[in-house]
Amino acid sequence: MSKQKIKCDCGHVNPIGTVLCESCGKPIEGNQHIDGNENKKLLNMRYDGTARRSQTYSKSIIDKIWSFFSSVKVGVWLIVLALIASMLGTIFPQEMYIPAQAPNRDPAFFYEDQYGIFGLIYYQLGLHNLYSSLWYMILIALIGVSLVICSLDRFIPLYKALRHQKPKKHKAFLSRQRLYSETEEVTDEELEKIKANLKQSRYKIIEEDGHILAEKGRFSRWGPYVNHIGLIIILLAAILRSTPLFYMEEYVWIREGEQKAVPGTDGEYFIENKDFIMETHDENDERFQAAIEQEGMVASNYQTDVVIYKADKPLPGAEPELEPMQEASIRMNEPLKFDGYSVYQSGYQLNEFNSMTFNIHQTDDAEEVALDTFTVDLTKPESEYVLENGFRVELEQFYPDYYLDANGIPASETNYPRNPAFVFLVYPPGSDDSEISFVGIGRNIDATGENEYKLGIDNFEMNDVSGLTVKYDRSLIFFGIGAAIFMIGVMQGMYFQHRRIWINRKEKGLLLAAHTNKNWFGIKKDIDKVIEGTNVRMVDDQQELDEIEK
Amino acid sequence: MDLLDLSSTALYTAFVLYLVATFFFGATIRDKRTDSKKGKADKIAITLTIIGFIAQIVYFITRWIVSGHAPVSNLFEFTTFLGMALVLGFIIIYMYYKLSFLGLFALPIAMIIIAYASMFPTDVAPLVPSLQSHWLYIHVTTVALGQGILGISFVVGLMYLIKQIDQTVKSKKTTWLELVLYFLVVTLGFVIITSSFNLAGYKATFEYPQGSTLVTTEYHLPAIVGPNEGTLITEGVMSPLFDAPTWFQGEDAGRKFNTVLWSIITGSILYLIIRVILRKRIGAALQPLLRNVKADLLDEIEYRSVTIGFPVFTLGGLIFASIWAEIAWGRFWGWDPKEVWALITWFFYAAYLHLRLSRGWHGEKSAWLAVAGFGIIMFNLIVVNLVFAGLHSYA
Numbered sequence: 001m002s003k004q005k006i007k008c009d010c011g012h013v014n015p016i017g018t019v020l021c022e023s024c025g026k027p028i029e030g031n032q033h034i035d036g037n038e039n040k041k042l043l044n045m046r047y048d049g050t051a052r053r054s055q056t057y058s059k060s061i062i063d064k065i066w067s068f069f070s071s072v073k074v075g076v077w078l079i080v081l082a083l084i085a086s087m088l089g090t091i092f093p094q095e096m097y098i099p100a101q102a103p104n105r106d107p108a109f110f111y112e113d114q115y116g117i118f119g120l121i122y123y124q125l126g127l128h129n130l131y132s133s134l135w136y137m138i139l140i141a142l143i144g145v146s147l148v149i150c151s152l153d154r155f156i157p158l159y160k161a162l163r164h165q166k167p168k169k170h171k172a173f174l175s176r177q178r179l180y181s182e183t184e185e186v187t188d189e190e191l192e193k194i195k196a197n198l199k200q201s202r203y204k205i206i207e208e209d210g211h212i213l214a215e216k217g218r219f220s221r222w223g224p225y226v227n228h229i230g231l232i233i234i235l236l237a238a239i240l241r242s243t244p245l246f247y248m249e250e251y252v253w254i255r256e257g258e259q260k261a262v263p264g265t266d267g268e269y270f271i272e273n274k275d276f277i278m279e280t281h282d283e284n285d286e287r288f289q290a291a292i293e294q295e296g297m298v299a300s301n302y303q304t305d306v307v308i309y310k311a312d313k314p315l316p317g318a319e320p321e322l323e324p325m326q327e328a329s330i331r332m333n334e335p336l337k338f339d340g341y342s343v344y345q346s347g348y349q350l351n352e353f354n355s356m357t358f359n360i361h362q363t364d365d366a367e368e369v370a371l372d373t374f375t376v377d378l379t380k381p382e383s384e385y386v387l388e389n390g391f392r393v394e395l396e397q398f399y400p401d402y403y404l405d406a407n408g409i410p411a412s413e414t415n416y417p418r419n420p421a422f423v424f425l426v427y428p429p430g431s432d433d434s435e436i437s438f439v440g441i442g443r444n445i446d447a448t449g450e451n452e453y454k455l456g457i458d459n460f461e462m463n464d465v466s467g468l469t470v471k472y473d474r475s476l477i478f479f480g481i482g483a484a485i486f487m488i489g490v491m492q493g494m495y496f497q498h499r500r501i502w503i504n505r506k507e508k509g510l511l512l513a514a515h516t517n518k519n520w521f522g523i524k525k526d527i528d529k530v531i532e533g534t535n536v537r538m539v540d541d542q543q544e545l546d547e548i549e550k
Numbered sequence: 551m552d553l554l555d556l557s558s559t560a561l562y563t564a565f566v567l568y569l570v571a572t573f574f575f576g577a578t579i580r581d582k583r584t585d586s587k588k589g590k591a592d593k594i595a596i597t598l599t600i601i602g603f604i605a606q607i608v609y610f611i612t613r614w615i616v617s618g619h620a621p622v623s624n625l626f627e628f629t630t631f632l633g634m635a636l637v638l639g640f641i642i643i644y645m646y647y648k649l650s651f652l653g654l655f656a657l658p659i660a661m662i663i664i665a666y667a668s669m670f671p672t673d674v675a676p677l678v679p680s681l682q683s684h685w686l687y688i689h690v691t692t693v694a695l696g697q698g699i700l701g702i703s704f705v706v707g708l709m710y711l712i713k714q715i716d717q718t719v720k721s722k723k724t725t726w727l728e729l730v731l732y733f734l735v736v737t738l739g740f741v742i743i744t745s746s747f748n749l750a751g752y753k754a755t756f757e758y759p760q761g762s763t764l765v766t767t768e769y770h771l772p773a774i775v776g777p778n779e780g781t782l783i784t785e786g787v788m789s790p791l792f793d794a795p796t797w798f799q800g801e802d803a804g805r806k807f808n809t810v811l812w813s814i815i816t817g818s819i820l821y822l823i824i825r826v827i828l829r830k831r832i833g834a835a836l837q838p839l840l841r842n843v844k845a846d847l848l849d850e851i852e853y854r855s856v857t858i859g860f861p862v863f864t865l866g867g868l869i870f871a872s873i874w875a876e877i878a879w880g881r882f883w884g885w886d887p888k889e890v891w892a893l894i895t896w897f898f899y900a901a902y903l904h905l906r907l908s909r910g911w912h913g914e915k916s917a918w919l920a921v922a923g924f925g926i927i928m929f930n931l932i933v934v935n936l937v938f939a940g941l942h943s944y945a
Contacts, residue, residue, distance in 0.1 A: 046907075076904045083897040090887045090934075097886070101760070114796055131885045249880070281676040287616060291675035298676045332679035333878050344880040469880045476876070483869050487861060494857045 010170070015157075017056030020049025023166045025173030042542060043176045045515050050157035054149075070153035075146045082139050089130035092122050144235045147228045155225045162221065167206050167213035169502050174513040177502075179524065179539040184509040190534040191510075194503065197530040203501065212503040221517065223493020230486030237478035249471040251346065253416075255354065255379070256463040259322075262308075264470055265341065270309040270322050276348055276464035277303040302345050303331045304466040308338055330468065340472050347467025353378050353417040357459040358439065360391055360426065363451055373458060378417040390429025397423035402440055416465070426453055499523045501530070512539055554674065557612035560605045561630065565664055567602030568637070568657045571595045575653035579839060592650050596641075599653065603641060606634045617674045620687040624675055628690060629667030629931065635698025636660040636705075639855065643702055647851055651843050656705045662734060665741040685874035692866025693892075697927050699859030700899070706852040707920030714845055714914055717834035724831060730921055731832045732821055739817030744809065747771050754787040756780040758804070767805050774811050777804030806935075849913055852920050853906060860899045867892040891930035898923050 006014045012023035019035045020027055020043065027037060027049075034055045035044035043049065054070035057063040068074055092115055098105050104113065107128050111119035126133055174180060195212065198205055203214035240246045250263035254273040262269040279301040283292050292298060307327050311320035328336045336343040355377045359370035372387040378400065385393045399412040402421035410421065421440030427433070437455045438445040444454065499516040501523075512531075516523040520541070527539055574595035610631070613621040621627040640656040643649075677686075708730065715723045747770055754769040758780030767777060776782065776790030794804035821832075828835045871892065872882035883889060902919050905911040911919075 072904055072907055076901050079897050079901045079904070083894050083901070086890050086894050086897070089885070090890050093887075094885055096884075131890075285676070287618070287674050288676045291671070291673035294671065294673060295675065299678055300676065300682075302679050333683040333685075335877065335880065342880065346880070471880055473876075476882070479872070479882070483872075487865065487869070490861045490864070494861070 010168075015051040017051035017053075018049065019044075019051070020173060021170070022050070022161050022164055024168060024170040025049070026170035027172055027176075041176060042178055043173070045177070046517075047154055047158050048161045050161045052153050052157055054153045066149060066153070069146045069149040072150065075143070075150055078139065078143045078146055082143060085130070085136055085139060088127055089136075092119060092128070094130065095128045140235070144232060147232055147235075151225045151228045155222070158221065162218060165206070165213060165215075167208045167211040167502065167504070169211075169504055169513070171504075171506075171511065174502055174504060174511045177513040177515050178520070178541060178543045179514040179527070180542060181512045181537040181539045182506075182509065183512065183535065183537045186508070186510050186534070186536060190536065191503075193534060194530055194536065197532070198501070201526055201529060203499075203526075210505045212501075214501040214503070215499070217496045217498045220492055220496035221498045223489050223491070223496070225489070226492055227486045227489025230482045230484070230489055233482030233485060234479055237475045237482055240478060241473065241475040246475040247471075247473050249469060252468050252470060253347075253349070253465050254468060255352065255465045258379075259309075261311075262341070262343075262470055264472075267320065268311055269325075269338075269341070270311055270320075271343070271468070272307040272309070273466050274305040274307060276466045277301065277305070278348065278350065278464075279303075301331060302348060303329050304345055304348075304468065305329050306336065306343070306468075308336075340474075342471055342473075344469040344471075345466070346469040349416060349418070349465040349467070351418075351462045352465050353420050354461040354463050356420065356457060356461075358424075358455050359458045360387075360393075360453050360455055363446070363454045368454075368456060370458070371453070376422070378420055392427040394425040394427070394434070395422060396425050396436070399440075424455060426451075426455065428453060497522065499526065501527065510536065512536060514539060553612050554616050557609050557616065558672075560609035560612065561664075561668075564602045564606040564609065565661060567598050567605060568661050568664075571598035571602060572654060572657045572661075574598060575650050575657065578650040579654075579842070595650065595653055596644060599637065599641060599644075599657065603634070603637050606630075606637070610634070613674070617676075619677055619682075620691070621674075622690040622694070623677060623681055623686065624670070625935070626667050626670040626672050628694065629670070630664055631691065631694045632697055632701075632931075633660045633664035633667065635694045636663065636701045637698075638695070639699040639702040639859075640705075642699075643851060643855060647847065649843070649847065649851070651709065651840060652702075652706065652851070654839065655709050656702060659701070659705055659734070662737050662741070666737055669741060669744045680878050683874060683878065685870065685877065689866060689870040689874050692862060692870055694866075696859050696861075696863030696866050699855050699862060700927060701859075701924055703852045703855035703859060703920040704924030706848050706855065707917035709840055709843070710845060710848040710852065710917035711914070711921065712833055712836045713840040713843060713848070714917075715833065717831060717837055724833060726918075727833045728831050732817070735821045735824065735832075736813050736817030739815075739820050740809070740813035742820070743771065743812045743816040752787075753784065755783045756804070757783055767802050769805055769808060771808060771812050773808055775804060775808045777802075780804060845913070849916065852917060856899060856902060856920065856923075860903065863899070864896060868896060887934050888930065891926070891934050895923070895926050895930065898926055 005016060006018060006028055008014060008021040008024060008026055008028065010021060010024040010026065012021055014022050014028065017031065017034065018028055019031045019037065027043065032038045035046070035049060037043050052070070053063075054067040058067060092111060093099070095107050098107065098110055102110055102114070104110060107123055111123040111128060113119070115122065122128060130136055191210075191212075195205060198212075198214045201216075203216045206213045206215070248264045252260060252263050252271075254260050254271065256273050256276055259270055259272040261267045262271050278299060280297045281288055281292065281300045283289070283297065285292075288298075305327070306329075308325045309322035310325045311322055326336075326338055330336045330343055330345045332345050335345070355375055357373060357375040359368075359373040361368045361370055372389040372391040374385045374387050374393060376382075376385075376395070381395055381398050383395055385395070387393065397410075399410055399421040400417040400419075401412045401414040402419050403411060403413050405411045419441060421438070421443065424437045424439065425434035426437055428435075435451045435453060436447055437451065437453075438447065439455050439457065441457075444456070446454070497516050497519050499514070499522075501512070501514045504511045512527075514523055514527060524539070524541070531538065572595075574591045577591040578589055578595065610621060613627075622631050636656065637660045640652060640660070644652060711723075711727050711730075715721075715727055717724060752770055752772065754773055755766055756769065756773070756777050757764055757766050758777035759765075766783070767780075772788040773782070773790040774792075776793050778794050778796050780790075780793065782789050790808075794807050824832060871889070875884065875889075876882040898919075902916070902923060905919070906916060
């Protein structure tokens with residue numbers, strides 16, 4: 001390979017590593033191996049024979065890295081690796097998709113329990129969190145690096161070369177194009193006619209000393225680079241999204257009638273759940289009767305009616321003043337948006353207990369006449385209740401979601417009051433000795449069997465709870481832009497072609513050559529139309545000839 | 551006749567028309583041999599195909615009117631639409647290349663897909679809240695269209711392989727090709743066995759635990775495999791030989807797995823019968839049909855359909871999908887198995903397009919890729935729904 005800038009016979013000085021002179025296209029001796037032109041009749045025109053950094057320098061470590069990532073082969077390998085890695089992650093559910101009804105959702109337990117030894121290996125390899133794992137992200141990042149380097153390596157020299165095209169080409173360049181013909185005699189009129197025809201076919205014409213370059217659709221050559229830019233923007237957006245400035249997500253359970261600070265807003269906004277509504281499709285609807293009979297009831301709507309309040313910037317310690325800002329209904333597919341935040345209907349819990357009222361009566365009183373009553377607010381149970389008629393009740397234990405665990409010991413399955421149970425210590429008026437009472441739904445256990453007083457559930461209030469996701473995602477716009485650019489680039493590169501036709505005068509006749517990056521049938525039709533009514537010879541498709549010779 | 555009956559009749563009509571059209575496309579082979587001009591059979595065949603397609607559109611629109619939402623919301627509706635998209639892809643490519651042989655292969659595959667679809671419950675079902683969005687139509691129809699066009703590249707790739715692979719000796723290639731054809735026969739086996747037992751009205755009910763609740767499921771095929779920890783309730787029917795493994799997470803996995811087993815058994819018997827009749831590999835028997843097609847042309851159509859199908863799939867399966875996921879769930883990407891497999895499909899065709907840049911990957915290698923690509927799409931449609939639990943378990 002030539003070690004210095006190369007001066008071509010035509011006088012043009014080319015950068016090191018050039019395969020075809022940027023100006024006249026003459027193959028540069030000593031560099032033909034780069035694009036595999038040796039011993040071939042046709043020239044490789046993919047990058048117009050420009051000097052690509054990756055093919056030129058290979059001394060320093062940077063050169064080597066650059067060459068590595070600029071290779072399409074390496075790019076394809078990275079894609080294939082990402083593809084295989086992605087498959088691995090779907091063998092068993094990812095951690096976040098461990099089913100809610102699983103006996104134990106702890107991943108250390110779940111995978112081995114459900115899938116045996118393979119599950120254990122899956123978990124130990126970290127495949128249960130594959131898509132957020134470091135090595136998966138590195139793989140995606142390497143694809144990003146490959147995108148950038150591949151594109152720069154090709155785009156920059158190609159752009160320069162196509163900007164400085166000269167109509168006058170070396171014969172060695174023209175005759176080694178796939179489409180080529182020589183004509184002995186051509187009149188000036190014929191040439192004028194060809195020019196007019198080219199213009200009519202919407203070719204852009206550059207002329208120099210009677211030589212012609214007709215070109216169309218050059219922008220399609222940028223298609224691959226444009227779509228790569230789109231992908232790079234998407235990858236960058238993903239990085240932005242990992243910062244709190246661009247992305248925040250919180251989940252909040254809120255009961256009907258409850259008012260809460262909206263999480264993630266620093267107490268700037270409050271939200272009140274006025275009502276949760278769940279509706280089902282009408283089972284008498286003729287259209288759906290058969291399906292509902294088969295599959296059971298189908299929900300038609302999940303909805304939370306809320307009020308959003310804006311809080312005056314609370315002084316430290318002071319209660320914020322709330323100004324109602326917006327009333328809205330949040331449904332599936334219809335999130336609420338306010339001041340850059342979005343709130344989604346994400347979950348619900350029907351009929352949680354809100355409060356329970358108990359009365360105290362004598363154990364042997366068949367009439368169960370209440371001696372005293374008290375109410376426990378299940379959202380804020382107190383530890384002690386002093387009652388009007390002198391009784392005092394201590395709340396010794398509270399199980400919001402009572403069940404008996406594997407060892408037969410009372411426990412709470414969740415922190416939500418779905419099946420509340422209590423252990424009360426009841427102090428009769430004026431007494432310091434207490435009786436122990438266990439009360440739950442449908443249970444009233446007197447552990448000692450000697451209690452003088454008994455507790456009964458007198459009344460309770462229930463309500464629904466809404467699960468809402470609160471978030472902002474300021475990176476979305478960049479994902480959108482990236483995706484749009486990607487689609488534009490793909491179409492630009494795939495559905496348009498860069499066609500060039502060279503017409504060089506030679507004594508009385510002319511040389512005609514043409515190149516397109518795809519759809520050779522189309523450009524042949526173009527040429528046919530352009531030379532119609534002249535003596536110019538139609539081009540030969542030298543590749544077809546090549547193949548016949550084989 | 552009410553509208554829903556009209557809808558079903560229209561779909562049935564479309565199916566029959568595709569079948570008849572296939573025979574006419576078959577008749578064009580002789581036309582070519584006698585070297586006559588474009589024959590009559592050719593024109594009749596494409597006309598029938600188009601009428602069939604219109605009939606399928608009638609099915610689609612009337613069903614939409616009945617249910618009040620675009621009929622793409624469950625496995626039956628989606629898969630039927632995929633078959634329709636494949637036919638549309640074929641019609642477009644046919645208009646461009648006038649290649650009647652394509653019809654001989656594309657229509658049977660579209661028919662297998664539609665027949666496969668109709669084995670699933672065809673009742674008009676109401677939409678759950680998460681599906682009540684215009685994005686249902688936009689996302690699902692675009693995905694199906696993209697997959698249908700990519701399906702054409704599969705059909706053409708398959709034709710390329712049938713034509714080009716040397717059938718005189720048994721080789722790795724002939725075996726793999728035979729395997730692909732065997733899968734098609736298994737699908738046919740699925741249709742045959744399912745409709746036979748449906749016609750006979752076979753029923754067996756099971757009860758099995760799902761989390762902490764007991765649910766029941768109804769088998770329409772004798773149970774070779776029962777639901778995990780299930781108990782048979784119906785009396786006087788075959789009891790299962792074994793239970794489905796626990797790691798089958800999809801809804802009603804035991805029943806679906808049972809159906810797969812039956813399909814493989816029926817398909818294998820069917821395949822053996824075909825082999826006994828033909829006395830050679832199916833690939834070898836089909837090869838002479840394609841004698842007059844240019845391999846280069848097949849290669850070009852295959853590539854063309856990927857260049858059209860890939861952007862449509864990207865738009866529907868990744869971009870529209872993300873927009874809808876953002877609106878419905880507040881996250882545009884969640885690594886749900888169906889999403890991941892859409893990404894895998896995208897990676898695969900991206901690799902295909904890059905490999906096409908080098909000459910060594912044209913022709914046969916690229917035909918294998920086109921076949922494998924559609925394999926991934928079918929995997930996402932069938933296996934992901936069967937084995938994996940996810941947000942897309944309805945379709």
